[in-house]
Amino acid sequence: MKVDREMEILLNEIPLLHHGGLLGGSEAAGADDDADLSFLIHELAAMGVVDGDDEPPSAPGDANGGFGFGFSGMIYPKKGGENLVALHPFSMASHCAHMPSLFDLVTFDAAAAAADGWDIRCSPPPSVSVPPPPATPRPRCKIVRRKNGGCGAVTTTSPKKCGAAAAANKSHGESLAGLRGVMSHIARDQHGCRLLQQGLDHGKREVDHIFAGVSRHAAQLMVDPFGNYLMQKLLAVCDAGQRMALVLTLTADAFVLVRISLNVHGTRAVQKLIESLRTREEISLVIDALRPGFLELIKDPNGNHVVQKCLQSFEADDNKAIFDAAALHCLDIGMQCHGCCVLQRCIARSRGEHRDKLVAAIACNGFKLAQDAYGNYVVQYVIDLKIPNANSSLAQQFEGKYIHLSMQKFSSNVVEKCLKVFKExxxxxxxxxxxxxxxxxxLLQHPYANYVIYSALQNSKGSLHSALTNAIRPHVELLRTSPYCKRIYSRALLKK
Known part of the structure; x- marks a missing residue:
């Protein structure tokens, strides 16, 4: 039974050996007929199927006699050479070892195939389009038409969403009420401050809860890096009673509001407080609280903005205390970088007797202010107002000292302004x-005085102008070479 099975397999493999020239046959049409099957006949004879020789055919002795390349124990002839047989006899053992079945799985080595020059490229598998899932129908919402002056805008609101929003607002208000004891600590945190600011947008109830939680700590929160933003927003949405309560809290101690105004964060909160004041009583309380530290505030890079916000937001009568303090300390204020700006703002916002008093105080100190790096701007501002009493006072102080003032960097600007504005x-x-x-x-060669002479040429007339021109003309050669005289030499009258 076993012999029959092996014979059947051997007979089935015979056509495969002929197919494709596996036995090394010629590629010509008659190559199969010339194939030497002596080794197959020998094997069949050994099984008793056919009669054959006792010895299998031996391989040629010459290894180079027409042999090509070896593969799995078989040797294939070169193209056009003689048909040769394998070096080893054909048997079932060698067949199973060297000629596996065509239906056995073969492991494909891509790296080795690429090294042998095989083309292993293939087209990608076709993409299978997956149909999208069916769209879930959205619930229908109630349509509400807004009536804003006949506007036809249409919005859609869901009853579920409306109910959820109302519940959320209610729960939010209840949660804020529960946080009253720790709300001042939450306001000092970045995220907590944002949460409370959002709560201020939810209505009057939430504003009341937040105000009750932070009002007693207003002074500390106004100077906090995060809490000051909550206080600014709270001042914008609180009612008159709450605003008055905050003002009373902040002005109970005379220096509390001053210290807050000097702080880099507090100055913004105080400015917001000033903007929100409505009644004369509130304004009076704030001004009285700021008055003791006015001189310090006006010189401070943060505090001066609080004073300027008062000048901008309040009426002239409400700022009377500021005008009086500015007139009293005009020399000290005018000679400071922030103070000179506030002093000019005071002049611009004052009216009537307050203005006259302030301008007169500046004019009395005009000679000192004119020589200062900042005070000279205040003097020039007063000269431009063309107030007769003030300019006359300044002219009397400067008379006989114009040469001295012309040779200084800052006061030379004041002398130029006098040549432009003063009376003839x-x-x-x-x-x-x-x-x-x-x-x-x-003076012609001086780095500052030469500008004064140039202004004198521009603003003089008649015989006075001719006298000045004649006095300068003998120095024309000097004007050509000096770097500070070029503007004077460029005048048309001097070139003639």
């Missing part, structure tokens, strides 16, 4: 003082 009589006094100097060439 006062202008003539300045030009005559320049002409009377024994060393005019020094």
């Amino acid at each position: 009589v006062d202008k003539a006094k300045i030009i005559l003082e320049i002409l009377a100097t024994p060393h005019l060439e020094q």
